[in-house]
Amino acid sequence: MCSCNSDQPPKTQIGIWHERHRFHHKLSLALALLLGWTVVGCSDGRPQRVVVSGQVLIDDKPLAGGNIKFVPDGARPSMGTIDEEGHYKLTCFEVGDGAIPGKHRVEIVSNEILSQTAVRWCAPKKYASFLTSGLEVEISEPTDSLEIHLTWDGGKPFMEMVNMGSGKL
Template identity: 30%
Template sequence: MRFTTFIFASLVIGFSGCSSGVDPEIAKRPPVYPVTGIVTLAGQPVEKAMVIFVGSDGITARGTTDSSGEYVLTTFDQNDGAVAGLQQVGILKEDAGYDPNQLELGEAPPEVKSDRNALPNKYSDPKNSGLTATVSDGQKNHFTFDLDGKAQ
């Protein structure tokens, strides 16, 4: 009986030491902090816009606005936020050029350019948009972007 107990205890200790339980790739990730915000165009909420934060290290966080223009950013896991530091921000909204709800049953949609942005193009490239945000540990990290101009 003592020998069996010794073998069992040795196996338990041996197996528990084989793995720390943390994926090494996850352990390498930089910390992220929750980020939320609102996107408006001329004071009106923008629905279904993609918000992109790009940190100085190149790590990207993304989110999509809801009907009230609110977004929550994701970097690695759903709604986890963005890395700390100065972020360059891009915002774009693809526009199909037609309302799919207005098509008749079986009617094919019109041919559309895939690069049509429903927001002013100047905001689509994070490096050239002029939009920035600084994400910090222990801060609220809520950023509102009130865009102006017309779609291109």
């Protein structure tokens, strides 16, 4: 539509320049806000975590299976599964997100349920609770090589007779 037939005065070069300048200013501001939201706004509102993985060794050999748990004071624990080569990767809130930085007590449970009355322990029972394991680690930065060393201290895997209940009420 021609501006000659409009009730509004024709735009001057300066008016057009101001309009473009305002548009570019608004676009720049919107991009800056979007970038700021992307960098800062990605927080999930949960405590900071760092990726942690490594290997569990028992008497310098990989522990072939089990579960590992890192328990910090006053914060959410992180857990992982120990594979056939002793490797683990910790999860706190989401798969593989690691552990909250700080001091952690560690527990490792490695056993096989053979029947309703028999369990074979693949690591000493003392490691099955962070209260008795004696294992502590400090997490301060991401790592993919945190080794946890266990020992039988002269012992060996053993079978324990247990009563897991008959399932009857």
